[in-house]
Amino acid sequence: STILVLHGPNLNMLGTREPEVYGHETLADIDDRLRQQAADNGHHLLHLQSNAEYELIDRVHEARAEGVDFIIINPAAFTHTSVALRDAILASEIPFIEVHLSNVHAREAFRHHSYFSDIAEGVICGLGSQGYEFALQAALKRIN
Ligand code: DQA
Secondary structure (H helix, E strand, O other): EEEEEEEOOOOOOOOOOOHHOOOOHHHHHHHHHHHHHHHHOOOEEEEEEEEOOOHHHHHHHHHHHOOOOOEEEEEEEHHHOOHHHHHHHHHHOOEEEEEOOOOOOHOOOOOOOOOOHHEEEEEEEEEHHHHHHHHHHHHHHHOO
16 A cells, blocks of 8 residues: 655654754654554555645646555645635545644644644644554554
């Protein structure tokens, strides 16, 4: 099976971006670990980070055509703004888990609303990069 991991804007800055909030690991560290975790279980993992909303939307459209089985997404700031990315995922009919590194509910009020949570299989936040590993574990279990 194929799992697609999508990372939204500014997550390319992980490692140096507000490390007290987001940790010291880089996005490459996280993606490498996830790729290994998927491979260990006999699955294929693809990933994309983009700062551009349309690139994430186009990638979701391609994912449907490619037969991607599951999406793990940290929409980052688009969580709180993007009806368009929500609609793309709905159109794809691909099940997904929403991940946030930080506990968005313990932060500014504008981070409390998500355009994704009500249509997600599950939501993980506040556990740092470990949240992605839990999400992948859950995705693999659902696929198998
Ligand atoms: C984030 C939380 C968002 O509110 C923020 O805009 C991000 C990262 C997280 O992983 O904690 O860029 O999605």
